[in-house]
Each structure stands twice: as structure tokens, then as C-alpha cells.
Amino acid sequence: MSRQHLMTTAEVADYLRIKERKVYDLVASDRIPCTRVTGKLLFPKPLVDLWIASGTSGIDDGRRAVRPMIAAGSHDPLLDWALRRADAGIAMLFDGSLNGLRRFLDGDALFCGLHVPRFGGGDVEGPQESNTHLFSVGGQGGAAASQIVLIEWARRQQGLILPAGNPMQIGSLQDLARKGAVLRARQPEAGSRVLLEGLLAQAGLSVGSLKLDDMVAQSETEAATAVADGEADAAFGIAAAAKRFNLAFVPLAAERYDLAVDRRDYFEPPFQALLAVARGEAFRAQAEKLGGYDVSSCGRVVLNG
Structure with a gap:
């Protein structure tokens, strides 16, 4: 910050x-x-603004901002499917984890989906450490947003999306750099971009070590489409996106994708309709169909400010 x-x-x-x-x-x-x-x-x-919008006691004027019915943040195919299935009137505006968090903290979204890893000692920490650090300053935990509930949505596999058959025989980020493969990158505000840069640093590389094309993918679908259409040799994204287009996939990291929502909105019908879908058999079947998901802890409260 x-x-x-x-x-x-x-x-x-x-x-x-x-x-x-x-x-x-x-x-x-x-x-x-x-x-x-x-x-x-x-x-x-941003957290003070959220505190005001949430009607936190202390400056009690009886007002509370009404959030628009928008799901913001990072694009996730399973969440996309569930929102359509819930039919709760929630529109989708997915333009990256950090943009979504900004919208949410500004009161411009009902909730946001995010997957931003925590870095410590040069390593990407495990999925249990993802996202919660976004609600503190400097990782000290002192600025926890008192009205935010963080819900686990799914565990996902992130890695390299490659053409079917992996013709360039790419098995690592080092291979990607050494062979000069053209990568379709995500926008800087995307959680996938944050993770990629962290993994590159672990490998002694940087974004400058890679050959990027002139475009950026704004979603998981756009990233995979670029590879499927031959516009790029590789993209960085989730296993589900690769499977959808019958592409090769090299897993590089596991992550946790969460939903951040105001505590009061958590109990309102629109968000509860989404969670009801997530509790159903059709949801688990869809996760299996998409591939690369672990939804065994979907709905678990990760953070209750």
C-alpha cells in the first residue's frame, strides 16, 4: 500500500x-x-472508507452505503458458472484481483474474488497464507478490516498453458525463457501476474527474461484463447482454462481463491443464493468437469474481521 x-x-x-x-x-x-x-x-x-461504508459504530449517523450488485475481482470459471446458476441478479466485472479489491474497498462491488499470494523470504507461501495479508498493512495484521468476511471458494492449480502436445517441450519457467517462447501475460493487477512474478524471482528470473507479446489477457479465458489460436506460445493461468481448450498444462503452484464480502452482505439473499449453489452436487460436478479444482473446503470462513 x-x-x-x-x-x-x-x-x-x-x-x-x-x-x-x-x-x-x-x-x-x-x-x-x-x-x-x-x-x-x-x-x-481504503480500509477507513470501508469502515465508514459498513456503518461501523463510533461515528454513528445511521447511514450505510448500499453496494451495487456486482461481483468484482479475479475471473474464475467456476465462480462465473455459479453466479449464472444462482440467478441472483449479480453482474460480473472481473478485471483482476487488485482492481477488484480496490472496487470492493471503495464500496463499488458487492464482493470480490481474489487470489494474491503472500511472499516471505523470497518464497511464495502456501495457499493457506494467500489473501489474508491484503487486509493488513505491512503484514502486521494491525489493519484488519473489521467488517470483512473472507470465504474460501476453491483451491486451484496455476501454471503454464501450452499448445496441445507441448511441441516446444517446455517444463519450467527456465525453459520458457531459454527457448524464447512468446508469452501472453496477464494485466499487472491480476493475481496470476503477481504469482508469476514471484515464481520468476524464485527461479532467478524476471518478466524481462521472458519474450512477451504486445497484448495482455484480461481473464483466464483470454489467456488460454491466445494459446489455442496460435497468437502466443504460452500463457500463465489455471488448469481449468487449459482443459477447456484441450491445451497442455504444466502445474507450477497451488493457490487458494477467496471471496471477500462485507459481513452484513454475507447474510443477504443474493450472496446466500451463491453459497447455496456452492453446496449442491451440481457445483461439485462442474468443478470436476472444469478440472484443476479442489472445492472440499468451499464456504469455509478464512477471515472474520
Whole structure:
């Protein structure tokens, strides 16, 4: 999170139009998202905005922003299918995990789907460490958004999507770089792009080590389509996208894809309709059909702010 998104005590008091003493009271009672950096209180503006929109007590004017019926964030084929099946009037606007999180924190989406790995000591940590770090500053856990519920949707396999038969015999990121294969990349705000850059760093490579084409894929489907149509030699994405187009797939990492939703909206009919679909046999059958999914813990609460 950039420095301009972190407010001081004086700045947040001015932003909320309250006295600094009131800010300290809110911090003491754990009623406002904040973090301590070298002993200094800092307040992440996106989380403060979410706190206001959620009607958190402390500045109680009886108002609560009504979120639009939009599912934002990262594109996931199984979520796409489930939303259509639920028929709850939720529109889809999938343009990457980080863009979706921004929309959600700004109150511009009902929920967002995301898969952003946590990096520690140069390694990508396991799927159990994904996503929760997005709701704290500096990984310290001090800025947890008090009204956010994070729900596990699925575990997925991420890796290289390649032409059927893997004619270039690519089995790793090193092969991808060494053989000069043309890669269709995802947009910088995509969780897949964040993961790819982390895996490249582990391998002693960077995006600059790869031969990228001039286009970026905005979804899993677009990434796989580029390979299927011969526009690129490879793409980085999920196993389900490769299977849909009968393409080769080299798994490189496991990840957890979660849904972030306001606690109050979690209990409302639209989101509950989606979860009802996820509890059904048809959902599990669809996950099996798509391939590369583990939905055994779908619906598990990962974080309850």
C-alpha cells in the first residue's frame, strides 16, 4: 500500500471531522482499522472508507452505503458458472484481483474474488497464507478490516498453458525463457501476474527474461484463447482454462481463491443464493468437469474481521 494511502492520526481526525481524542478512543476499543509502524499510528484510507461504508459504530449517523450488485475481482470459471446458476441478479466485472479489491474497498462491488499470494523470504507461501495479508498493512495484521468476511471458494492449480502436445517441450519457467517462447501475460493487477512474478524471482528470473507479446489477457479465458489460436506460445493461468481448450498444462503452484464480502452482505439473499449453489452436487460436478479444482473446503470462513 503506497504512503499516500496511509493517514496519520491528525489526518484521519480531519478526514472524519472528529477530534483526535475520539480517534484514540476508537483505536483503544479496536473500532477503527489501523496499524503501528515504529510506534506511530497509521490508518489505511481504503480500509477507513470501508469502515465508514459498513456503518461501523463510533461515528454513528445511521447511514450505510448500499453496494451495487456486482461481483468484482479475479475471473474464475467456476465462480462465473455459479453466479449464472444462482440467478441472483449479480453482474460480473472481473478485471483482476487488485482492481477488484480496490472496487470492493471503495464500496463499488458487492464482493470480490481474489487470489494474491503472500511472499516471505523470497518464497511464495502456501495457499493457506494467500489473501489474508491484503487486509493488513505491512503484514502486521494491525489493519484488519473489521467488517470483512473472507470465504474460501476453491483451491486451484496455476501454471503454464501450452499448445496441445507441448511441441516446444517446455517444463519450467527456465525453459520458457531459454527457448524464447512468446508469452501472453496477464494485466499487472491480476493475481496470476503477481504469482508469476514471484515464481520468476524464485527461479532467478524476471518478466524481462521472458519474450512477451504486445497484448495482455484480461481473464483466464483470454489467456488460454491466445494459446489455442496460435497468437502466443504460452500463457500463465489455471488448469481449468487449459482443459477447456484441450491445451497442455504444466502445474507450477497451488493457490487458494477467496471471496471477500462485507459481513452484513454475507447474510443477504443474493450472496446466500451463491453459497447455496456452492453446496449442491451440481457445483461439485462442474468443478470436476472444469478440472484443476479442489472445492472440499468451499464456504469455509478464512477471515472474520
